[in-house]
Amino acid sequence: MNDVRDEALALADETIALMRAAGASDAEATVSVVDRFSCEARGGELTKLQRSRGRTLSVRAFVGTRRAAFSTTDASRDGVAELARRVVAAAAFVGEDPHAGLPDAFADDGVCDHDLFTVAPDVAERDDEEKIAEALGMERTIREADDRITNSQASRVGDAIASWALANTRGFRGVSQGTTVSRSSAPIARDGDRKRIGNYGTAARGWATAEAAQAVALHAVHRALALCGARKPATMRVPVIFERDVAAAVIADVFSALNAANVATGNSWLADRIGARIGSERVTIVDDGRLRGGLGTSPFDAEGTPTRETVVFEGGELRTYLSDVYWGRRLGIASTGNAAGGGVGANNLFLVPGNGTLDDLVANTERGVLVLDTIGFATEHASGVYSRGARGIYIEDGVPMYPIDEFTISSTLPEMLAGIDAVAGDLRFDGTIVSPSFRVAEMTVSGS
Amino acid sequence: MQGLDAALLARILTRALRRGGDFADVFFEHRLVQTFRLEEGRIREASSSVVRGVGVRLVVGERAGFAYSDNLDENSLLRAAEAASLIARDGRAAGSVADLGAQPAPALYEPHPDEPADSARYVELLARADVAARGFDPHVASVNAFITDELQHVQIATSDGRIVTDRRPLVTLGVQVVAKDGGRRENGYVGDGGRTAIDVYEGRTPESIARESARIATVKLDARDAPAGEMPVVIGPGGGGVLLHEAVGHGLEADFNRTGTSLYSGRVGERVASELVTIYDDGDLLGERGTVAVDDEGTPGSHKVLVEAGILQGYMQDRLNARLMGVASTGSGRRESFRVLPQPRMCNTYMPSGTSTPQEIVGSIERGLYATSFSGGQVEISKGDFVFMIAEGYLIENGRITAPVRGATLVGNGPRAMEKVTMVGNDARLANRSYTCGKGGQRVPVGVGIPTVKLASCTVGGTAR
Numbered sequence: 075m076n077d078v079r080d081e082a083l084a085l086a087d088e089t090i091a092l093m094r095a096a097g098a099s100d101a102e103a104t105v106s107v108v109d110r111f112s113c114e115a116r117g118g119e120l121t122k123l124q125r126s127r128g129r130t131l132s133v134r135a136f137v138g139t140r141r142a143a144f145s146t147t148d149a150s151r152d153g154v155a156e157l158a159r160r161v162v163a164a165a166a167f168v169g170e171d172p173h174a175g176l177p178d179a180f181a182d183d184g185v186c187d188h189d190l191f192t193v194a195p196d197v198a199e200r201d202d203e204e205k206i207a208e209a210l211g212m213e214r215t216i217r218e219a220d221d222r223i224t225n226s227q228a229s230r231v232g233d234a235i236a237s238w239a240l241a242n243t244r245g246f247r248g249v250s251q252g253t254t255v256s257r258s259s260a261p262i263a264r265d266g267d268r269k270r271i272g273n274y275g276t277a278a279r280g281w282a283t284a285e286a287a288q289a290v291a292l293h294a295v296h297r298a299l300a301l302c303g304a305r306k307p308a309t310m311r312v313p314v315i316f317e318r319d320v321a322a323a324v325i326a327d328v329f330s331a332l333n334a335a336n337v338a339t340g341n342s343w344l345a346d347r348i349g350a351r352i353g354s355e356r357v358t359i360v361d362d363g364r365l366r367g368g369l370g371t372s373p374f375d376a377e378g379t380p381t382r383e384t385v386v387f388e389g390g391e392l393r394t395y396l397s398d399v400y401w402g403r404r405l406g407i408a409s410t411g412n413a414a415g416g417g418v419g420a421n422n423l424f425l426v427p428g429n430g431t432l433d434d435l436v437a438n439t440e441r442g443v444l445v446l447d448t449i450g451f452a453t454e455h456a457s458g459v460y461s462r463g464a465r466g467i468y469i470e471d472g473v474p475m476y477p478i479d480e481f482t483i484s485s486t487l488p489e490m491l492a493g494i495d496a497v498a499g500d501l502r503f504d505g506t507i508v509s510p511s512f513r514v515a516e517m518t519v520s521g522s
Numbered sequence: 523m524q525g526l527d528a529a530l531l532a533r534i535l536t537r538a539l540r541r542g543g544d545f546a547d548v549f550f551e552h553r554l555v556q557t558f559r560l561e562e563g564r565i566r567e568a569s570s571s572v573v574r575g576v577g578v579r580l581v582v583g584e585r586a587g588f589a590y591s592d593n594l595d596e597n598s599l600l601r602a603a604e605a606a607s608l609i610a611r612d613g614r615a616a617g618s619v620a621d622l623g624a625q626p627a628p629a630l631y632e633p634h635p636d637e638p639a640d641s642a643r644y645v646e647l648l649a650r651a652d653v654a655a656r657g658f659d660p661h662v663a664s665v666n667a668f669i670t671d672e673l674q675h676v677q678i679a680t681s682d683g684r685i686v687t688d689r690r691p692l693v694t695l696g697v698q699v700v701a702k703d704g705g706r707r708e709n710g711y712v713g714d715g716g717r718t719a720i721d722v723y724e725g726r727t728p729e730s731i732a733r734e735s736a737r738i739a740t741v742k743l744d745a746r747d748a749p750a751g752e753m754p755v756v757i758g759p760g761g762g763g764v765l766l767h768e769a770v771g772h773g774l775e776a777d778f779n780r781t782g783t784s785l786y787s788g789r790v791g792e793r794v795a796s797e798l799v800t801i802y803d804d805g806d807l808l809g810e811r812g813t814v815a816v817d818d819e820g821t822p823g824s825h826k827v828l829v830e831a832g833i834l835q836g837y838m839q840d841r842l843n844a845r846l847m848g849v850a851s852t853g854s855g856r857r858e859s860f861r862v863l864p865q866p867r868m869c870n871t872y873m874p875s876g877t878s879t880p881q882e883i884v885g886s887i888e889r890g891l892y893a894t895s896f897s898g899g900q901v902e903i904s905k906g907d908f909v910f911m912i913a914e915g916y917l918i919e920n921g922r923i924t925a926p927v928r929g930a931t932l933v934g935n936g937p938r939a940m941e942k943v944t945m946v947g948n949d950a951r952l953a954n955r956s957y958t959c960g961k962g963g964q965r966v967p968v969g970v971g972i973p974t975v976k977l978a979s980c981t982v983g984g985t986a987r
Contacts, residue, residue: 146572169564269904450909451898456707459929463909482983520750520983
């Protein structure tokens with residue numbers, strides 16, 4: 075494995091030298107190499123099998139304060155030289171931007187001497203045949219679990235070993251590596267003359283720490299069956315409980331508003347709100363780039379800035395945005411170590427958990443809706459308007475009454491954060507943006 | 523380099539078939555994309571990207587083995603073929619490769635040069651968009667614009683003896699405007715382009731795109747919260763075609779139907795919509811975003827009748843699913859890049875004109891909603907439930923379009939919504955060329971279109987109390 079990292083770093087070094095030769099005053103090169111395996115089974119058949127290694131070279135170059143970039147899967151010397159020439163020429167047409175440039179200084183040399191547990195050795199060791207057997211096993215499990223499960227959109231098992239190297243002309247050189255594994259299943263239940271699909275998946279750094287295949291399959295079955303017999307609810311304003319996966323999607327929407335690039339361009343409802351009380355006292359949101367074994371953990375970000383733990387909301391008060399170097403300079407704040415893929419990304423962003431279970435949230439809700447799944451992507455980040463198609467369970471007197479679907483839930487993100495009045499303790503780090511289940515005191519449920 | 527030589531392609535296919543299998547294909551891709559971005563009146567970044575590599579697939583029944591390589595040396599390519607061959611697990615005799623003959627793709631794109639244009643031309647287009655958006659209204663607070671110019675060369679070799687090449691241009695100019703009034707912020711986005719060169723912006727000017735975006739953002743500053751509940755909904759011409767894409771189109775992709783997971787499975791010949799509803803998917807419209815002279819499996823893009831007068835006519839097929847369903851591919855096998863397997867996908871999905879005038883349609887409604895354009899749509903395939911946000915919408919009161927609304931979502935069920943189509947306008951058109959569809963993590967450019975259409979009732983998710 076060290077070979078991969080060494081080769082990647084050598085290519086990054088060569089590339090920044092080429093950029094200099096082409097006329098760049100500063101340059102940064104990132105080489106990522108990913109070895110990926112995935113398999114998919116449906117019924118008793120292995121339906122897909124994939125194994126590949128992919129390499130991508132991404133470069134940022136500066137000609138004075140003018141910025142240019144390229145990425146390529148063709149890392150041949152000729153290919154890179156041609157792109158270097160092309161982007162340096164194009165940079166002449168870019169406006170001067172005093173904020174553009176590499177990070178000024180590095181507190182850390184980036185070559186990590188602290189183990190953040192991003193590599194699980196069992197990923198490289200595990201045999202592909204075992205993973206194939208596991209996918210086939212999940213298909214058996216979902217069909218044996220309930221007579222109503224008669225079909226599926228497949229069960230999948232996959233893993234990846236990602237290695238990357240970063241070098242820049244200010245002397246930063248760093249390498250890092252991470253493993254990921256994933257399991258998912260999508261059983262389809264017969265519900266009268268309709269079909270109900272249940273989707274569930276999980277991810278982790280290694281096989282030993284991932285949710286077991288059997289549990290993933292059964293959870294997916296539960297999701298398919300939970301909605302059987304669903305009806306359309308009446309239009310009402312009631313408390314809405316978000317199960318942890320849909321809760322995480324809400325936190326992902328909040329991240330878009332925390333993204334310094336959106337804040338600086340006015341495309342965020344959180345612009346100009348630092349220090350303001352936005353959420354309820356239960357809203358503490360943290361981004362921790364150094365969480366041991368976290369799926370978004372890395373010793374340094376995409377610009378070489380050391381990652382860190384950043385408290386974004388504390389007791390409902392907005393403390394800071396998440397930023398890379400450029401957008402931080404635009405806003406007058408330091409990078410929070412959130413540079414990713416040419417922009418700003420979350421590392422491990424989560425709502426700090428409370429106590430109790432999802433069932434407790436339901437039991438403490440007089441009349442309301444538990445949302446298990448949402449569809450649609452549209453959130454208006456400038457205004458914070460939030461609206462989703464949803465499916466879930468209608469609650470009365472703290473008791474789940476019957477499944478409901480074909481309705482929307484809507485509000486605005488500021489009203490939702492202010493309205494979070496209960497947070498469960500069921501947080502799991504199975505993604506880079508995660509959340510425990512929570513309840514919003516009131517939202518519009520639009521049905522019939 | 524725009525492809526591999528025939529002898530090497532034959533060796534790769536032979537290796538992929540060495541454990542047996544029904545067919546193999548090799549997909550070579552070279553894609554160069556040039557992008558410029560403008561923000562706060564300045565060009566902030568120039569960027570290029572190259573996607574170059576080869577995907578090798580072996581198909582055995584409903585099984586697909588796949589591997590890719592971004593290294594084009596023979597050893598790496600044969601290693602990918604070997605990995606793909608592993609899906610053939612029952613030890614059959616090696617499959618054979620027919621002699622490979624080259625076939626050109628039909629010409630369905632506007633002319634595009636081999637190289638990106640002079641940088642100055644992109645910069646000028648963006649600067650014009652910026653000035654136009656800022657000049658539109660004093661409430662315009664920020665303008666972001668980008669232009670991308672892409673040229674993709676593909677070469678597809680199949681074990682049944684074809685080598686097909688295609689050269690696909692694609693340009694997009696998009697303008698995002700944020701308008702501000704006191705503490706209230708609203709945004710608008712409009713993009714346009716197509717499978718053409720940037721000369722297209724001589725007719726469809728950057729000013730017109732920018733003003734349209736600024737208009738949407740500023741209109742929303744005065745928007746009231748959308749109503750909630752069931753009501754009649756009018757879908758505006760062009761961009762409203764997203765409705766067809768989500769509510770019907772995805773459910774007619776062959777993979778979901780071959781595996782019996784779509785609600786439309788096994789229903790060809792049955793009534794699935796009001797008799798006013800006809801839906802086409804065309805891969806062969808000149809210059810549209812979703813047009814493919816050949817798809818990513820080498821099959822020519824075609825005109826497909828999906829629904830005619832309410833009756834389901836057929837599905838959108840790729841090779842694997844068509845073979846298993848005993849029909850021909852419809853040229854719908856598309857992939858985001860060489861790093862992923864093809865899937866059956868939509869191209870340009872639209873409804874042709876009916877007989878009502880738009881005025882008659884709006885005039886027939888006492889209280890309802892008019893949806894001009896949508897964003898963020900999604901459908902659940904098995905049951906057919908769909909949702910999308912109305913990017914621009916208005917109230918209909920007493921037969922007239924009145925106040926703008928914000929935060930409205932449409933939610934419903936595909937076949938039931940299509941059953942409620944009670945009027946179809948005579949004004950069918952394709953939307954701006956700016957739509958991208960996601961499926962299974964793969965994004966491909968598509969087109970949508972529709973005339974003005976009345977849904978007698980649909981659930982509107984709004985926030986008005």
